Amino acid sequence: MEAGRRGPTAGNRCDRLDRRNRAGGVPAGCLPARDRGGRDHRAESRLAGRNRAVRASEVPRQRLGSQRTAAPTRLTRGSLTDRAVEPRAGRLRPLRGEDLPDVVALRQQVFRFSERDSPDRLAHYLEQIFFRHPWADEELTSLVYEDERGRVAGFLGIIPRPLRFQGEPVRAAVATQLMVAPERRGLIGRRLMRTFLTGPQDLSLSDTANEVGRRLWESLGGSVSTIHSLAWSRTLRPCRHLAARIARGPVLRAGLYAARPVLAAADALAARLPRSFTQDVPPGAIEALDAGTMAARLPQLAGSALRPEYEDGSLTWLLAQAAEKRQFGELLGALVRDAAGEVAGWFLYYCHTGGGLGEVLQLAARRSTQALVLRHLWRDAWRRGLTAIAGRVEPAFVDELAAHGSRFGREGPWMLIHSPRVELLQAITGGDAFLSRLEGEWWLSF
Numbered sequence: 001m002e003a004g005r006r007g008p009t010a011g012n013r014c015d016r017l018d019r020r021n022r023a024g025g026v027p028a029g030c031l032p033a034r035d036r037g038g039r040d041h042r043a044e045s046r047l048a049g050r051n052r053a054v055r056a057s058e059v060p061r062q063r064l065g066s067q068r069t070a071a072p073t074r075l076t077r078g079s080l081t082d083r084a085v086e087p088r089a090g091r092l093r094p095l096r097g098e099d100l101p102d103v104v105a106l107r108q109q110v111f112r113f114s115e116r117d118s119p120d121r122l123a124h125y126l127e128q129i130f131f132r133h134p135w136a137d138e139e140l141t142s143l144v145y146e147d148e149r150g151r152v153a154g155f156l157g158i159i160p161r162p163l164r165f166q167g168e169p170v171r172a173a174v175a176t177q178l179m180v181a182p183e184r185r186g187l188i189g190r191r192l193m194r195t196f197l198t199g200p201q202d203l204s205l206s207d208t209a210n211e212v213g214r215r216l217w218e219s220l221g222g223s224v225s226t227i228h229s230l231a232w233s234r235t236l237r238p239c240r241h242l243a244a245r246i247a248r249g250p251v252l253r254a255g256l257y258a259a260r261p262v263l264a265a266a267d268a269l270a271a272r273l274p275r276s277f278t279q280d281v282p283p284g285a286i287e288a289l290d291a292g293t294m295a296a297r298l299p300q301l302a303g304s305a306l307r308p309e310y311e312d313g314s315l316t317w318l319l320a321q322a323a324e325k326r327q328f329g330e331l332l333g334a335l336v337r338d339a340a341g342e343v344a345g346w347f348l349y350y351c352h353t354g355g356g357l358g359e360v361l362q363l364a365a366r367r368s369t370q371a372l373v374l375r376h377l378w379r380d381a382w383r384r385g386l387t388a389i390a391g392r393v394e395p396a397f398v399d400e401l402a403a404h405g406s407r408f409g410r411e412g413p414w415m416l417i418h419s420p421r422v423e424l425l426q427a428i429t430g431g432d433a434f435l436s437r438l439e440g441e442w443w444l445s446f
Contacts, residue, residue, distance in 0.1 A: 090153070090188075092195055095142035100126050102152035103144070107446070110179040115327060115445045122446065128321070129444065134314035135160040139200045140173050145180070145188050153181040156192040161439060162309040163203065165424060169309065173201040176441040178213065194220050197418050204418040207392075207440030214414045221418065225428050227398075228415035228435065232406045233357075233390035236382045282375035289333035289346050291315040294364075298434075301345055301364045304396070306424060306433035322438065325445035328352070328359040332384075336365070336376045344369035347377045348438070349391075351384050358384075360391030361443060362436040370400040378404070392442075395431030415440070 095103070100123045107114070107122070116122035130142045137160040145154030157177040163170040175196050180189045197204055197220055207228070209217065214224060295310035323331040328350035336344045345365025351358050358381050365373040374397075381389045392415075393401075393408065402408075419425050427433045437443060 090145060090147045092143055092145055092154075092191060095130060095144050095155070095157075097127070097131065099144055099152055103155050106152055106155060106179055106181060107177070109182060111446075115325070125324075125446065129159065130157055133159060134317050135162060137171075140171075143192055143195060145184075145192060147184065153184045154188040154192055155179050156196055158196060158199075159441070160201070161205075163306060163439075164309050165306045165427065170202045170306070170424065171200070172203040172205060173199065174439075174441050175204060175206045176208070176444060177446060190216065190220070193217065197222060202419060202421055203424050204416075205435075205440055206416040207413065207437065207442055209414040209416050211414075214416065217416045217418070222416055223418065223425065223429075225415040225417050227393055227395050227429070227431060229412070230393040230408055230410055231390060231412045232393055232401050232408050233388055234378065234401070234404060234406045235388045236378065237387040280379075282372060282379060283339040284337050284344060284372060284376070286334040286336050286376050286380065289335045289348070291319055293335060293343075294346065297343055298364060301343075301366055302434040303366065304427070304432050304434040306427040306435070308434065308439050318438065318443075321445075322348075322361060322443040325350070325443055327445065328357075331361065332380070334376065334380060336369075336373045338369060338372060345373040347373060347380075349377070349381065349389065351381065351386060353385075355385040355387055358386045358389040360389060360437075362438045363391070363394060363397055364434075364436075365397075367396070370397055371403070374400055374404055392437055394434075394436060396434070413442075 101119070103126060104119045104123050108119070114122060116125055140158055140160040142157045143155070144152050147153040155177065156175060156179075159174045159176065161172045161174055163172045173196070175193070178189055178192060180192075193216055197217075204222070206213070206217070218224070291310075292312045295312050295315050298307065298310050319331075319333075325331070329352035330350065331348065332351050333346060333348040335346045338344045345363070347363050348361040349358050350361065360377070363370075363373060363377070377389070392412070417425060417428055428435065
């Protein structure tokens with residue numbers, strides 16, 4: 001893969017990849033020196049140079065038969081013309097609407113967990129995410145691998161996302177849900193990912209990768225943003241939080257439930273200690289957060305060279321889809337104003353009604369107001385009964401998170417990045433990018 005090369009369009013790149021495997025796994029756009037129809041491309045090239053053109057029909061048919069199955073010795077550019085005589089081979093192509101039931105069935109083979117309680121609901125969700133999103137781009141479509149029998153045996157979801165770098169538009173794409181049928185595992189997943197990474201986008205992202213996905217990504221020329229692969233957590237009720245982390249299994253969980261009054265009393269006592277876990281009411285106020293305010297205020301609050309391009313309509317759709325993610329509870333958000341009534345920033349996080357751990361989706365604030373936004377977040381989460389709150393590290397907030405007693409660690413998925421533009425990669429790894437969980441795939445709820 002050439003990292004600096006811009007990829008073909010979706011139609012062309014898939015047409016080129018359709019021809020792969022017809023000559024024993026030959027790369028797209030190439031074929032053997034002697035194809036299966038008997039045409040000797042090397043001979044024609046040599047003879048044409050000597051003005052001695054030879055027609056393929058003049059080659060004895062017996063000789064053609066003896067060489068038809070010979071292993072290719074050299075690859076040349078060309079086009080395949082043997083569709084009618086050779087059995088159908090597997091191919092990569094763009095996802096179509098009629099593929100969704102097959103993708104659902106494939107996902108049920110590959111992944112054990114789904115937030116959707118029926119295949120029909122999952123198919124509807126796939127349609128919303130991959131066909132109804134507001135960033136339609138004909139060159140950035142999801143991909144499927146269709147085997148020789150016409151069945152979907154591989155899939156890679158792709159979601160375009162517009163960004164801005166130093167005020168200029170950036171074409172980004174998020175990869176998600178890479179899956180291959182168990183009996184076809186091998187190079188199919190690699191082909192799907194390579195096709196994605198050599199696409200027309202300026203920046204490729206994936207932020208829920210496991211160790212296997214990370215190794216595949218790096219083997220294809222991608223890299224990891226280590227800082228965005230770290231997580232932070234802030235304890236609000238230490239006794240109950242520690243007990244919840246220790247409790248494993250039904251018996252221990254039952255004991256934890258019975259001990260809740262005692263743990264609550266211990267947390268109340270801990271809140272009275274100096275430099276404790278108490279959550280005083282911070283100055284300013286919070287109010288309802290809406291997409292229009294986020295779109296209008298982000299350029300002033302982010303202060304980063306690379307940031308998402310928000311607009312009211314697309315952000316409304318994005319927040320509605322993020323709200324469907326119920327794995328971590330209800331999605332809550334608030335706009336924070338300082339004591340003078342000026343916008344200080346906002347927070348978005350998931351909150352379980354019964355307490356537990358909250359997960360932050362996005363934080364936004366100017367550097368001078370970060371502490372105020374965090375204090376309002378701690379207070380709101382504590383008021384709703386959470387024992388702790390956590391999130392992915394955003395470089396701009398590291399100092400304030402540390403100052404407020406947050407703990408940092410490498411406990412979650414990897415943040416993967418790839419771009420032919422070095423300045424984009426440097427902005428991300430150097431902490432000059434506003435890329436929250438809302439900009440990747442973390443908010444999806446398959």
